[in-house]
Amino acid sequence: MRTALELFTTLGYHDTTTALIARKAGIAEGTIYRHFTSKQQLVNELYRAAQRWATKLVQDAAHDRDAGAARAQLTAIAHGLIEGAAHETAVVKLGLLERLDGVLDDESRRTRRDFQVALERVVAEGKAQNAVRAGAVEIWAAVWLATLSHALEKVVAGDWKPPDTGVRLIIDAAWRAISV
Amino acid sequence: MRTALELFTTLGYHDTTTALIARKAGIAEGTIYRHFTSKQQLVNELYRAAQRWATKLVQDAAHDRDAGAARAQLTAIAHGLIEGAAHETAVVKLGLLERLDGVLDDESRRTRRDFQVALERVVAEGKAQNAVRAGAVEIWAAVWLATLSHALEKVVAGDWKPPDTGVRLIIDAAWRAISV
Amino acid sequence: MRTALELFTTLGYHDTTTALIARKAGIAEGTIYRHFTSKQQLVNELYRAAQRWATKLVQDAAHDRDAGAARAQLTAIAHGLIEGAAHETAVVKLGLLERLDGVLDDESRRTRRDFQVALERVVAEGKAQNAVRAGAVEIWAAVWLATLSHALEKVVAGDWKPPDTGVRLIIDAAWRAISV
Amino acid sequence: MRTALELFTTLGYHDTTTALIARKAGIAEGTIYRHFTSKQQLVNELYRAAQRWATKLVQDAAHDRDAGAARAQLTAIAHGLIEGAAHETAVVKLGLLERLDGVLDDESRRTRRDFQVALERVVAEGKAQNAVRAGAVEIWAAVWLATLSHALEKVVAGDWKPPDTGVRLIIDAAWRAISV
DNA sequence: CATGAATGAGGCTTCATTCAT
DNA sequence: AATGAATGAAGCCTCATTCAT
Numbered sequence: 001m002r003t004a005l006e007l008f009t010t011l012g013y014h015d016t017t018t019a020l021i022a023r024k025a026g027i028a029e030g031t032i033y034r035h036f037t038s039k040q041q042l043v044n045e046l047y048r049a050a051q052r053w054a055t056k057l058v059q060d061a062a063h064d065r066d067a068g069a070a071r072a073q074l075t076a077i078a079h080g081l082i083e084g085a086a087h088e089t090a091v092v093k094l095g096l097l098e099r100l101d102g103v104l105d106d107e108s109r110r111t112r113r114d115f116q117v118a119l120e121r122v123v124a125e126g127k128a129q130n131a132v133r134a135g136a137v138e139i140w141a142a143v144w145l146a147t148l149s150h151a152l153e154k155v156v157a158g159d160w161k162p163p164d165t166g167v168r169l170i171i172d173a174a175w176r177a178i179s180v
Numbered sequence: 181m182r183t184a185l186e187l188f189t190t191l192g193y194h195d196t197t198t199a200l201i202a203r204k205a206g207i208a209e210g211t212i213y214r215h216f217t218s219k220q221q222l223v224n225e226l227y228r229a230a231q232r233w234a235t236k237l238v239q240d241a242a243h244d245r246d247a248g249a250a251r252a253q254l255t256a257i258a259h260g261l262i263e264g265a266a267h268e269t270a271v272v273k274l275g276l277l278e279r280l281d282g283v284l285d286d287e288s289r290r291t292r293r294d295f296q297v298a299l300e301r302v303v304a305e306g307k308a309q310n311a312v313r314a315g316a317v318e319i320w321a322a323v324w325l326a327t328l329s330h331a332l333e334k335v336v337a338g339d340w341k342p343p344d345t346g347v348r349l350i351i352d353a354a355w356r357a358i359s360v
Numbered sequence: 361m362r363t364a365l366e367l368f369t370t371l372g373y374h375d376t377t378t379a380l381i382a383r384k385a386g387i388a389e390g391t392i393y394r395h396f397t398s399k400q401q402l403v404n405e406l407y408r409a410a411q412r413w414a415t416k417l418v419q420d421a422a423h424d425r426d427a428g429a430a431r432a433q434l435t436a437i438a439h440g441l442i443e444g445a446a447h448e449t450a451v452v453k454l455g456l457l458e459r460l461d462g463v464l465d466d467e468s469r470r471t472r473r474d475f476q477v478a479l480e481r482v483v484a485e486g487k488a489q490n491a492v493r494a495g496a497v498e499i500w501a502a503v504w505l506a507t508l509s510h511a512l513e514k515v516v517a518g519d520w521k522p523p524d525t526g527v528r529l530i531i532d533a534a535w536r537a538i539s540v
Numbered sequence: 541m542r543t544a545l546e547l548f549t550t551l552g553y554h555d556t557t558t559a560l561i562a563r564k565a566g567i568a569e570g571t572i573y574r575h576f577t578s579k580q581q582l583v584n585e586l587y588r589a590a591q592r593w594a595t596k597l598v599q600d601a602a603h604d605r606d607a608g609a610a611r612a613q614l615t616a617i618a619h620g621l622i623e624g625a626a627h628e629t630a631v632v633k634l635g636l637l638e639r640l641d642g643v644l645d646d647e648s649r650r651t652r653r654d655f656q657v658a659l660e661r662v663v664a665e666g667k668a669q670n671a672v673r674a675g676a677v678e679i680w681a682a683v684w685l686a687t688l689s690h691a692l693e694k695v696v697a698g699d700w701k702p703p704d705t706g707v708r709l710i711i712d713a714a715w716r717a718i719s720v
Numbered sequence: 721c722a723t724g725a726a727t728g729a730g731g732c733t734t735c736a737t738t739c740a741t
Numbered sequence: 742a743a744t745g746a747a748t749g750a751a752g753c754c755t756c757a758t759t760c761a762t
Contacts, residue, residue: 012282014194018736028744030738039736099279102192135349139330143353146330150322169315173323177357198753208727213754372642374554378757388723390759399757459639462552495709499690503713506690510682529675533683537717558732568748573733 005046009093013043013103043100044108050095051111053088057081058118062125070126071175077122078148078171085155086162093156097149116141123178133180140178147174185226189273193223193283223280224288230275231291233268237261238298242305250306251355257302258328258351265335266342273336277329296321303358313360320358327354365406369453373403373463403460404468410455411471413448417441418478422485430486431535437482438508438531445515446522453516457509476501483538493540500538507534545586549633553583553643583640584648590635591651593628597621598658602665610666611715617662618688618711625695626702633696637689656681663718673720680718687714 003025007016018039022029036042061076085092094100104112120141126132132140151170154160160167183205187196198219202209216222241256265272274280284292300321306312312320331350334340340347363385367376378399382389396402421436445452454460464472480501486492492500511530514520520527543565547556558579562569576582601616625632634640644652660681666672672680691710694700700707 031743142330147327147357150326173357177327177353211726502690507687507717510686533717537687537713571747
């Protein structure tokens with residue numbers, strides 16, 4: 001799975017062949033099919049794990065600062081994601097930056113939804129605190145993440161290392177985009 | 181080309197087969213190869229056209245409001261892109277929202293660069309006007325676009341129709357993200 | 361036809377495309393089909409011309425030295441072929457050195473036969489003069505040509521220029537192979 | 541491999557399709573590519589095997605009659621090749637009679653060279669014994685083989701069966717062509 | 721008579737998946 | 742449970758030939 005994750009995020013879904021996964025992982029090609037029914041199921045499994053990781057991160061950050069300012073919660077989440085981009089590069093790539101449209105199954109889309117909902121809950125709290133602008137929370141959660149994504153891309157590409165000025169600027173920018 | 185553009189943005193590069201393009205376009209498969217040397221060259225040609233369209237849009241908007249406020253220029257650009265997302269859906273999808281990493285050739289990357297540079301020029305003007313925050317223009321140009329992209333996705337998906345509240349909110353958010 | 365001849369002998373039958381012939385000849389691809397019903401008929405036409413050239417050469421050399429020694433006739437033929445290999449390279453290549461097995465039609469095989477028969481007539485004369493060894497004339501004609509072919513290959517490849525020692529040696533060797 | 545060898549020597553390289561090889565061999569087309577990277581590599585592999593067979597034959601014949609007369613060595617080689625033409629028809633066809641110019645890779649050309657060198661060594665010995673005529677050994681080795689080839693063609697075509705008068709005549713002719 | 725764009729059959733190759741060992 | 746050779750559908754591309762202009 002680790003090998004597959006690495007390859008999917010490096011070469012993309014289509015250019016990652018089962019033969020390559022097996023060779024790099026030091027197993028036989030057929031062995032893959034004793035654990036997953038298909039290549040598609042394999043990415044989905046990896047994708048869901050990535051989503052769960054991100055969701056947990058959001059929930060934990062929110063819970064740790066329960067009743068605190070929404071901005072502080074989002075900042076904590078942002079740092080957590082950036083940290084992940086630096087040390088669990090492939091996970092962040094597959095879960096947040098890759099485009100897997102045609103390959104994801106229903107369960108994966110549901111897991112994705114869970115992550116979005118968790119993030120929206122935090123934004124909703126911000127709205128309750130009158131810190132977030134008027135407008136649907138779905139929009140602001142998505143906008144905040146889209147803005148932050150540029151920093152994630154940079155970190156994932158190795159252009160930026162975590163305690164980078166650019167990262168701080170963008171976390172701040174993401175907040176400005178959605179705050180009153 | 182129109183058929184190919186439609187399919188590439190609907191199914192993605194890999195799931196769009198030459199046989200399918202030909203069938204939908206009502207031509208023979210071999211005919212594709214009298215106009216393009218390969219499937220890859222075909223996407224690249226389409227991609228470059230999309231980039232040129234976007235670049236021109238940025239340049240025109242900037243030129244029309246020469247010496248005007250950077251914010252007004254960016255707003256004009258945003259509306260132009262949104263308009264494009266509504267009426268030339270596939271062009272915007274292929275040029276700004278698709279992920280074509282492994283398929284683009286050098287010339288395409290150069291054309292992409294032209295677009296980024298054009299956008300950065302506008303942001304640089306904003307900095308000169310003390311309207312844009314401290315930090316590299318490359319970052320703010322990219323952040324502005326990343327933020328706006330969420331609106332483009334919505335419009336492209338048909339969820340939002342151009343004079344939509346969401347669109348106005350996000351254009352505003354993109355500006356807030358990068359302005360002082 | 362000249363262009364086609366050149367290409368067939370340079371690239372071989374299969375690697376010579378009708379598109380290439382047309383381009384190099386400065387005509388349209390379709391024009392080929394106003395003169396020949398197919399690519400195959402085109403090679404056959406060229407092949408037959410080459411055979412006729414070679415047959416005429418044999419007949420002329422024999423006639424000029426009518427009633428002379430067979431060896432002198434064969435030597436004259438050899439020099440004629442070598443001369444052809446030097447100045448009409450492509451003709452000799454297509455007619456005597458190329459392997460066109462699957463492409464030749466019945467008429468071409470007949471024309472080929474004519475050439476062989478002409479050569480055998482000379483060898484038969486040699487036998488009548490008790491200058492050629494015992495054994496079927498078909499064999500000795502073919503053996504003589506096979507031996508000479510090595511010189512033709514060398515000349516055709518540009519390794520040897522006509523008044524070359526190697527050429528003389530081989531013409532001599534070919535005669536020795538079949539003479540008493 | 542046996543099926544491919546048979547087809548290549550019967551239909552030629554271009555008219556032998558991978559689909560045909562697979563069908564005749566009773567395997568799937570894709571299976572070919574688990575053993576060879578391409579159709580071209582497949583012929584090259586077969587070609588090299590044929591060359592090695594011929595080279596070994598030359599070396600063995602020479603070694604068995606070490607210090608013996610060169611003529612005897614060449615006669616032994618000739619009989620070996622004729623024998624091969626009779627019983628391993630396809631091997632001789634592919635290795636010595638086919639024209640594979642555009643398809644052979646560097647290694648194959650090197651293997652071909654090995655065979656020629658082995659044959660030249662025998663001819664050189666003949667020269668040292670003053671049995672072979674003046675002139676480069678490369679020439680006489682090639683001439684001897686070219687002359688013999690006519691017999692190989694006949695045997696390969698099934699026109700002659702090994703202990704045939706024609707064969708003996710030609711082996712003799714080949715020697716006469718190059719001997720003093 | 722020449723043109724050259726269009727055709728479509730067919731070639732080579734890849735690759736996710738299966739199954740006997 | 743793991744293996745890895747075999748599978749065969751399907752993909753991209755070539756090219757001799759046709760035909761409307």
